[in-house]
Amino acid sequence: MNIVKSPLWLRFVLPKLTWNRSRQEKHIYLTFDDGPIPDVTPQVLNILKKYNIQATFFCVGENIIKHPEIFGQIKQQGHGVGNHTFNHLKGWQTPLATYLANVEKCQTLTQTKLFRPPYGKCTPSQFKQLRKQYEIIMWDVITYDFDNRLSPENCYQNAIRYTTNGSIVVFHDNVKATPRLLYALPKAIEYWLQQGYEFKLL
Numbered sequence: 504m505n506i507v508k509s510p511l512w513l514r515f516v517l518p519k520l521t522w523n524r525s526r527q528e529k530h531i532y533l534t535f536d537d538g539p540i541p542d543v544t545p546q547v548l549n550i551l552k553k554y555n556i557q558a559t560f561f562c563v564g565e566n567i568i569k570h571p572e573i574f575g576q577i578k579q580q581g582h583g584v585g586n587h588t589f590n591h592l593k594g595w596q597t598p599l600a601t602y603l604a605n606v607e608k609c610q611t612l613t614q615t616k617l618f619r620p621p622y623g624k625c626t627p628s629q630f631k632q633l634r635k636q637y638e639i640i641m642w643d644v645i646t647y648d649f650d651n652r653l654s655p656e657n658c659y660q661n662a663i664r665y666t667t668n669g670s671i672v673v674f675h676d677n678v679k680a681t682p683r684l685l686y687a688l689p690k691a692i693e694y695w696l697q698q699g700y701e702f703k704l705l
Contacts, residue, residue, distance in 0.1 A: 505647045508665040523643040524669040530703045531670055531695055533558035536587055538676035539566050539573035547676050548576055554692050556702040557582050561619040564589030564609035583704040585617035586610050594625035602629050617705055643670040648680040655686035662691040
C-alpha cells in the first residue's frame with residue numbers, strides 16, 4: 504500500500520526534518536528527484552516554462568556529470584537544486600563515512616544547502632551529521648509516479664488529493680516515472696492554479 508501523505512507519526516519521530524513549509528500561505532513547493540535525465544528532465548522543464556513555474560530539482564551527482572548541459576538548463580531557467588547523493592545511495596545499507604563522502608561528492612557539483620536522501624531513508628547517525636550542513640527536505644505528498652503498477656490518472660489523483668498550503672510535492676524526473684509524470688504534472692499544475700495556489704522554490 505502506497506502512503507501518499509507523510510504520516511504524522513513519522514513527522515513526530517523525525518521533527519528536525521522539513522516535511523512542509525508554512526501552512527499560512529497558499530503555496531506549493533514542487534520537487535523532482537533523480538535527474539538530470541535526457542528526454543525526461545527537458546520535458547519537465549518545458550512544462551514548467553509553459554506555466555511560468557519554478558521548482559526544486561534534487562539531482563544525482565553522476566547524472567550531473569553525464570548530462571551537464573541539462574543541469575545547466577535547470578539553473579539557467581531559475582529553478583532550485585538540491586543534493587540527492589552522487590550515486591543515489593540507500594542510507595540504511597551504506598556506512599556513515601561512505602555515505603557522507605558520497606553526499607559531499609555531489610555537493611561539489613550542486614553547491615546547495617538542501618539535501619534529500621534517496622528513498623527518504625537515512626540512519627540516525629547519517630541524519631545527525633547531515634543536519635549540520637543541510638536542511639533535509641522530505642515531503643508532504645509523494646505521487647508514486649515511479650510505481651509502474653499505478654495508472655497515470657491515479658498518479659494525478661495522488662498529486663492533488665492531499666495537497667494543502669505549504670505542501671512539498673515529490674515527482675521524479677527519471678525514465679521509470681515518465682508515463683505517469685508527463686500525464687499527471689500538467690494536469691496537477693492546472694488544478695492547483697485553478698485552486699489559487701502559487702508555486703515557490705524551497
